[in-house]
Amino acid sequence: xxxxxxxxxxxxxxxxxxLTFFSRQxxxxxxxxxxxxxxxLGYVLWLLFYVDQHGIQTMAVGGWEAPWGIVFVAxxxxxxxxxxxxxxxxxxxxxxxxxxxxxxxxxxxxxxxxVLMGGVNWSFLTGDLFNLFVSYEVMLISSYAMMMxxxxxxxxxxxxxxxxxxxxxxxxxxxxxxxxxxxxGTLNMADIAVQTTQLTGQRAAMVTAASIMxxxxxxxxxxxxxxxxWLPDSYPIVPSGVIGFFAGMLTKVGVYSLLRVFITVFQQxxxxxxxxxxxxxxxxxxxxxxxxxxxxxxxxxxxxWHIISQVGYMLMxxxxxxxxxxxxxxxxxxxxxxxxxxxxxxxxxxxxxxxIAERITGTQELKKMGGLLNVAPGVAGLFLVxxxxxxxxxxxxxxxxxxxxxxxGFSGGYFLVVAVAIxxxxxxxxxxMKIWTYVFWGKAHESQWQxxxxxxxxxxxxxxxxxxxxxxxxxxxxxxxxSKAATDVRDPNNYVTAVLGQGxxxxxxxxxxxxxxxxxxxxxxxxxxxxxxxxxVVANLTREAH
Amino acid sequence: xxxxxxxxxxxxxxxGTYMIxxxxxxxxxxxxxxYSNGANLLLITSGGYARANDAPFVAEGQTQFSAMMxxxxxxxxxxxxxxxxxxxxxxxxxxxxxxxxxxxDNPEQLPNLDEDEGDQKLQHLTPVPNxxxxxxxxxxxxxxxxxxxxxxxxxxx
Numbered sequence: 001x002x003x004x005x006x007x008x009x010x011x012x013x014x015x016x017x018x019l020t021f022f023s024r025q026x027x028x029x030x031x032x033x034x035x036x037x038x039x040x041l042g043y044v045l046w047l048l049f050y051v052d053q054h055g056i057q058t059m060a061v062g063g064w065e066a067p068w069g070i071v072f073v074a075x076x077x078x079x080x081x082x083x084x085x086x087x088x089x090x091x092x093x094x095x096x097x098x099x100x101x102x103x104x105x106x107x108x109x110x111x112x113x114x115v116l117m118g119g120v121n122w123s124f125l126t127g128d129l130f131n132l133f134v135s136y137e138v139m140l141i142s143s144y145a146m147m148m149x150x151x152x153x154x155x156x157x158x159x160x161x162x163x164x165x166x167x168x169x170x171x172x173x174x175x176x177x178x179x180x181x182x183x184x185g186t187l188n189m190a191d192i193a194v195q196t197t198q199l200t201g202q203r204a205a206m207v208t209a210a211s212i213m214x215x216x217x218x219x220x221x222x223x224x225x226x227x228x229x230w231l232p233d234s235y236p237i238v239p240s241g242v243i244g245f246f247a248g249m250l251t252k253v254g255v256y257s258l259l260r261v262f263i264t265v266f267q268q269x270x271x272x273x274x275x276x277x278x279x280x281x282x283x284x285x286x287x288x289x290x291x292x293x294x295x296x297x298x299x300x301x302x303x304x305w306h307i308i309s310q311v312g313y314m315l316m317x318x319x320x321x322x323x324x325x326x327x328x329x330x331x332x333x334x335x336x337x338x339x340x341x342x343x344x345x346x347x348x349x350x351x352x353x354x355x356i357a358e359r360i361t362g363t364q365e366l367k368k369m370g371g372l373l374n375v376a377p378g379v380a381g382l383f384l385v386x387x388x389x390x391x392x393x394x395x396x397x398x399x400x401x402x403x404x405x406x407x408x409g410f411s412g413g414y415f416l417v418v419a420v421a422i423x424x425x426x427x428x429x430x431x432x433m434k435i436w437t438y439v440f441w442g443k444a445h446e447s448q449w450q451x452x453x454x455x456x457x458x459x460x461x462x463x464x465x466x467x468x469x470x471x472x473x474x475x476x477x478x479x480x481x482x483s484k485a486a487t488d489v490r491d492p493n494n495y496v497t498a499v500l501g502q503g504x505x506x507x508x509x510x511x512x513x514x515x516x517x518x519x520x521x522x523x524x525x526x527x528x529x530x531x532x533x534x535x536x537v538v539a540n541l542t543r544e545a546h
Numbered sequence: 547x548x549x550x551x552x553x554x555x556x557x558x559x560x561x562g563t564y565m566i567x568x569x570x571x572x573x574x575x576x577x578x579x580x581y582s583n584g585a586n587l588l589l590i591t592s593g594g595y596a597r598a599n600d601a602p603f604v605a606e607g608q609t610q611f612s613a614m615m616x617x618x619x620x621x622x623x624x625x626x627x628x629x630x631x632x633x634x635x636x637x638x639x640x641x642x643x644x645x646x647x648x649x650x651d652n653p654e655q656l657p658n659l660d661e662d663e664g665d666q667k668l669q670h671l672t673p674v675p676n677x678x679x680x681x682x683x684x685x686x687x688x689x690x691x692x693x694x695x696x697x698x699x700x701x702x703x
Contacts, residue, residue, distance in 0.1 A: 130622050137629045144636060153647040157656050160571070160640050167578045167633050168566065174585035174626050175559075181619065182592030233658075 004043075005059040005072045005125060008082055011040050012118030016111040026105050030097055033110045037093055037117070041086040044121075048079040052481065056488065056498035058127070066127075066499050067191040073127035073499055076485035077337060081124045081256055084344045087467075088248045089117045094460040095352055096241035098453070099359070104149045104239060112149070113242065115142040123253050127499055129180065129187045129265075132257065133173050136221070140166050143250060147238050155237045162234040165227075169220040172213050179210035189265045190499035193492045196268040197506055204268040211266050215274055218261070222254025224315055225284040228308045232292065235307070236300040236364070240355040243300070247307055248348035252340050255314045259336065263321055264492050272322050279319025283420040286312030290427040297366050299354045299439065302431055303347075306390070309424055310343050316417055317405050323412045326490065332412070333486035335404035338479055342389070342397035342468065349386040349464035353379060356461065357439050359454050366435065371444025378458055380440045382465050387432035389468045392425050396472040400479065551591040558584030569652045571641035575634060582630035586623045593619030 015036040022029050051057055056075040060066060074082075093113060100109055119139030126132050144166075147159045181187055183206045184195045196207060216227070223231040231251070238246050262274045289309025296302045317336030321329045356379050361369045373380045389396030392403075402425060409418035471478050488494050496505040558580050565577025593616035602617040645651050 130625075134625060134629070137633075141632065141636070148640070151643070153644075156640055156644050156647060160637070160644055161653070163633065163637055163640065164566070164574055164578065167630075167637070168581065170630070170633070171562075171578070171581035171585045174582070175588050177622070178585065178589035178592045178619070181589070181622075187618075187622075 002057045002059050002074075005047075005057060005074055006061075007043050008040055008047075008086070008121035009072075009118050009125065011036060011043075012114040012121065016114035016118070019111040019114065020108060023106055023108060026102070029105065029110050033093060033114065034090075036114065037086065037090040040117075040121075041083075041090050044079065044082040044086050047074060048076075048083050051076055051079045052484070056494055058498050066501075067186055067188045070131050071127040071188060071190075071499055072125045073190075073495065074125060075488045075495060075498070076481065077256070077259070077489055078124045080337065080341060080481070080485060081252075082121055084252075084341055085117060085120050085124070085249055088344055088348045088464070089113075089120075089245055091460045091463050092241055092245040092248075092348060092352070095244060095355070095457055096239075098457045099239065099241040099355065101150065107149065109146070109149055109239075112142045112146050113245075116146060116245070120249055120253055124256060127189050129189060129192070129261075130177055133170070133177060136173070136253075137170060139250070139253065140170075143246065146242055146246075147234065149239050149242075152237075158234045158237045162230055165220060165230045169217045173217045176210045176213035176217065179213070180207060183207050183210070188499070189260070190492070190496045190504070193265050193267055193496055194500065194504060194506060196266055196271070199268040201269075204270055207266065207268045208270050208273055211262065211271065211274055212277075214261060215258075215277065218254045218257045219281070220254075222251045222258065222311050222315075223285075223308045224254075224278075224311060225281040225288065228285065228289065228311075231308060232296075232301055232304040235304040236298065240358065241352070243355070244348040244351040247303065247351045248344040251307055251311055252314075252344055255311060255318075255336075255340055258315070258318055259333070259489060263318070263333065264489050264495055267492065275319055275322040278315050279322065279414070279417060282312045282315035282319050283417045284312075285309070285315055286424040287420055290424045290431065293431045294427060294434075298364050299357065299366055299369070299435060300351075300364050302366075302435060303350055303354055306350075306428065306431065307347060309428065310347065310390070312424065313402070313405060313421060314339055314343070316409070316421060319417070320405075320408050320412050320414060321490070325412075328408060328412045329490055330483060330486050331404065332408045333489050334479065334483035335401065335408055337482040337485055337489075338397075338475075339401035339405060341478070341482070342401040342471070345464050345467050345471070346386055346389045346396075346398060349382070349461060349468065350390065352457070352461040352464065353383045353386060356454050356457050357383075359452055359457070360449060361439075361445070362449055366438040368445060369439045370442035371440075371446075373440040375444065376454070379454070382458065382461050383436065383440065385465045385469060387436060389472065391429040391432050393429075394472070395469070397468045397475070398472075400472055400475040404479065548591060551587060555584045555588045555591070558587065569654045571645065571651045571653065572638075574653070575637045575641065578637070579630070579634055582626065586626055589619045589623050589626070593617075 015032065019029055019032060022032070047057075051074055056073060058066070058074075059072045061070045061072065064070070093110075096109070096113075116139060119135055119142060122135035123132060123139060126135055144159055144163050147162060148155050177187065180192070183203050184192055184199075186192055186195060196204070199207060219225070219227045220230075235243060235247060258278070262271070262278075266274070286309050289305055289307070289312055293302045293305035293309065296305060314336050317332050317339060320332035323329055323332070356376075357369060357372060358364055360372060360376060360379070363369060385396065389398040392398040392401075402421070406418055406421055409415075409421070493505045493507070562577045562580035562584060565573045565580060568574065568577070600612050600614045602614045604611075641651070644656070648656055650656070
């Protein structure tokens, strides 16, 4: 029982509540926002170290024991995601000190930002399927309101579409929860994992059908292949600054849910179908995302299309988990986690740099920009690092992430989708070069430029650039952490034991009677060994790469 | 009973899909309402409502139990209803604002993102005139009509 696990949820929500009373005092509001965000950031960093040392932490809300009450679970993956949320959220918040308008701030800009962060943290921590739905709604409702901040014609119109598609997704989510509850009789994620291991035949097929509905919901949220069309139309209207947080975090919440729900939770017979579908979808997502980006001439739309293409890489990583070899599955999940972390940092960074370029030139259209290299060489440097990182050039994080995923794909024999991934990577580089050529080179249209200060905005952006460089150069400890997190995700034993208590996970006993074969990697004694092997393989790969 | 519930859920989802595909804001919002009702009915059915009719209450000293309904689904539905209610209210407000701004309630007649007026794209850079402030200023400027029937108090008394 760790009551402190509720801090990342409760503190942002409470801050939001207090801030609404000070809507006319901008300086006080900013100071309180920053203090609260930094406090929670400090806590989640401590939580990551604590969870890494002491294993999974759980908290039963209101003292109701696990299968009946709502439970919050912090394993390594959740702790990593919490650190990224609060880190990127704090950076984006500092950035908005320069961009937010007086009117936006009066109409509860910072309170909404805190609710958004609280909702995202909540969705990472929760261990209950219905609670996941509630956290999604908290996150979505605040994102609707943030998207409308300022209430221009364009914002209202696009937000309407965004709300409609997400409301359809929410209804499907509730329906899927109903089907799962009718079949399995529980909504606690650990308990579902236990119950579904014994499911076969029709009941297993029912759970698979419900999980396909969940797949639709999470695909809408993460912007995966046939359901990505809302994303490039709605992200460009989000106020500058917050878009860094939107682009970085909101789609990754969908990816996190895919990873958590389909790999840790659903264990029924025939559940591999989802992973196979994801592998096919990932190729389309990557390729169509990057092709969409290539024909755009608006900096925000290019970057928005790239979000889709990058989500494709993460889906590919999840798709690789359909392999029979647990070692490859482990590495695939580790690669996915590392890639998610890389993408959250770099994508936010690119949007923040794009915001600075927009502020200087006064336009979002590439053809009207130009000549920034002479005027603001610092901004050019920031973009160069972020752009090279997302294209996968060493020594930045994009290289380590892509290299791990593509290496796993080759050793797993998924050549087609790996080929698509490599082609996508080239096109990404092309897009980044296009932005570089049109924004930073060329003749400056100085007559349109606005006399607004931008230098302060470079500081928070530089933090993200430093992060991607540091994580890329010293990738080893982070990949180690990711592969330890991957072991927890792949093998539900630790998760279930932490939530439901010792002996709740049924597969352990079976594996012991079976004696050692590939399945035995699920065994408690075997799992540190498998983990060590996985770490060693990834370490070798990375060393060769450097 | 279960068959009937399943039929109703199917009808609600089919009707909701039809309504969402209509080119009219109000119908879209109503379609979403049908969707959420369908999902809630599905949840109610999953709680064994069709098979057990007793409410899940236990009297003091009760030792004999008949088949009770599962209390969790109604609890979940309560939360889901509140959420869909809030989202529906927000959607109605926005559709009214979009109607005021664009003069149409047909989503197909709204302009796309890239064929819109250019100055709107930059609204985040310069302080925008806020609708609420604008309205309250207009209200303050407008000559007050005395609709209350009470004697008007002016600055002179």
